[in-house]
Amino acid sequence: xxxxxxxxxxLKETSEKENAEVQDWISADxxxxxxxxxxxxxxxxxxxxAIQSSVDEELAWQKFKTRVVxxxxxxxxxxxxxxxxxxxxKWLSIxxxxxxxxxAWLVYSxxxxxxxxxSSEALVVNKALPDGSQLVLNKNTTLSYADxxxxxxxxxxxxxxxxxxxxxxxxxxxxxxxxxxxxxxxGTSFNIKRNANSIEVIVxxxxxxxxxxxxxxxxVKGERITIGTDAKAQLVKQVNEDELxxxxxxxLFVARNTPLYRLVNVLNEAYGVQIVPADDxxxxxxxTTLPFNNLDKNLNNICDALDLEIQRNQNQILLSKxxx
Numbered sequence: 001x002x003x004x005x006x007x008x009x010x011l012k013e014t015s016e017k018e019n020a021e022v023q024d025w026i027s028a029d030x031x032x033x034x035x036x037x038x039x040x041x042x043x044x045x046x047x048x049x050a051i052q053s054s055v056d057e058e059l060a061w062q063k064f065k066t067r068v069v070x071x072x073x074x075x076x077x078x079x080x081x082x083x084x085x086x087x088x089x090k091w092l093s094i095x096x097x098x099x100x101x102x103x104a105w106l107v108y109s110x111x112x113x114x115x116x117x118x119s120s121e122a123l124v125v126n127k128a129l130p131d132g133s134q135l136v137l138n139k140n141t142t143l144s145y146a147d148x149x150x151x152x153x154x155x156x157x158x159x160x161x162x163x164x165x166x167x168x169x170x171x172x173x174x175x176x177x178x179x180x181x182x183x184x185x186x187g188t189s190f191n192i193k194r195n196a197n198s199i200e201v202i203v204x205x206x207x208x209x210x211x212x213x214x215x216x217x218x219x220v221k222g223e224r225i226t227i228g229t230d231a232k233a234q235l236v237k238q239v240n241e242d243e244l245x246x247x248x249x250x251x252l253f254v255a256r257n258t259p260l261y262r263l264v265n266v267l268n269e270a271y272g273v274q275i276v277p278a279d280d281x282x283x284x285x286x287x288t289t290l291p292f293n294n295l296d297k298n299l300n301n302i303c304d305a306l307d308l309e310i311q312r313n314q315n316q317i318l319l320s321k322x323x324x
Contacts, residue, residue, distance in 0.1 A: 008034065028214065031175075032180075113146040115156065119313075124248050134175065138193075138248040161193040163249050166206075175215035181227055184209045191245050199227045202240050210235060251292040259308065260284045264319070271295050278320040281308065 008014050009022045026033050089319050118127055120137040127135040130149040137143070141160025146152040153174040166174045168187025176192060177184040183192065188206020192199065201210055202224040209218050210225055217235040219225060224240040227233060243254035244266045252272075255263050261282040263273045273295065284306050290298040299310055299317065311318040 015154040025214075032271075038106070075178065090098045114147050116147055117142065117144045120160065129167075131169060131172070131174075134165040136249045138162070148209060148215070157192060157194050159194055161191070161248070163191045163246070178210055182211045189203065197229060201225050201227075201243075202245050247292060253288075253292070253298070255286050255288050255292040257285045257287060258284055260302075260319075263288075263302070267295070267298070274297070274315055275317045275319065278318070281306070281321060 005014070005018060007293065009019065014022065026036050031094065038268050039043055059291055059303060061274065085231060102221075118135075118137065120123070120139055121144045124139060125137040125141075125206075129135065129145060131153055133153075138161035140159040141162060143160075143162060144156045144158070146154045151172065153172050155174075155176045157162070157176050157178050164174075164176070164185075166185050166187050166189065170186050173187045174187075175298050178192075178194055178199055183190075183201060184186060185208050188208055189204040190206075191202045191204070201208060201219060203219045203221055205221050207218055207220055209216055210227070211217075212227060212233075212235060215235050217225065217237055219237055222240055223237045224238045225235060227235065241255050241260045242262070243250075243252075244258065244263065247253050247266060253263065253266060259282065260277055263268060263286060264277050267273070268275055270292070286305055290299065299319075303310060303319070308319050309322045311320070
């Protein structure tokens with residue numbers, strides 16, 4: 001559900017069709033109802049204050065974002081995400097008034113507090129959660145988890161990649177929220193990667209339920225799903241064909257009949273380089289296991305296996321068939 005429509009609903013500017021859409025969404029899931037009530041509470045607390053204030057709305061909005069958004073990226077968790085455009089200017093006025101007049105404590109206590117943030121930055125980080133679940137965060141990853149985690153096993157994945165080994169607790173399902181996408185499990189292990197264009201989920205054990213808006217799909221061991229940013233995109237699972245996603249945890253690149261282009265993409269991500277295979281070799285398949293520690297040696301092993309050669313062009317590493 002788009003936050004903009006919820007704000008429009010609170011402003012009583014929705015059509016009959018939009019009213020029905022919002023009501024159906026609220027009724028469909030307890031988490032939806034809880035989220036809406038939080039938004040409604042902020043509205044009720046701030047509505048009276050908006051009349052009395054003459055604050056600079058744009059300045060207040062920027063201060064609000066600075067307080068609750070990581071500096072590296074302008075990414076808000078699902079509970080905070082409000083699109084900034086003219087159609088919700090009334091909402092921004094109220095949010096700005098609330099921030100300046102009532103203070104950031106109100107907004108933060110309602111929708112931003114009660115969570116502990118974990119960031120990995122330049123290093124891979126191992127993290128144990130209060131319920132016994134084990135996490136491995138790839139570099140440049142940020143997430144938050146509820147402070148009362150044993151009772152409320154909720155994680156907000158803001159950016160990056162995490163391997164989850166979830167402790168079994170049937171009475172308290174484990175959920176990961178990423179804007180319109182939610183992942184729900186009881187006790188299982190899986191990998192989630194979130195970037196600007198997509199969310200990828202790969203399951204190692206157990207059952208993982210992935211939900212986007214009103215669509216839901218279940219994944220089991222050896223299955224994966226990649227969800228694009230298109231709101232109309234369907235949830236379609238696939239067989240996971242390799243173990244490359246695991247490199248940051250195992251320190252190994254494991255390819256099993258893997259297309260060269262996929263191995264190259266992972267190497268580029270892992271080493272921060274730009275390896276470019278020629279078009280006529282991208283589809284070549286390779287069986288190999290490469291250690292993490294030496295890029296040049298790994299490239300030589302790939303070239304030996306596929307009869308390729310290496311050329312360097314400034315910052316690019318070019319791979320092509322050997323010239324006869």
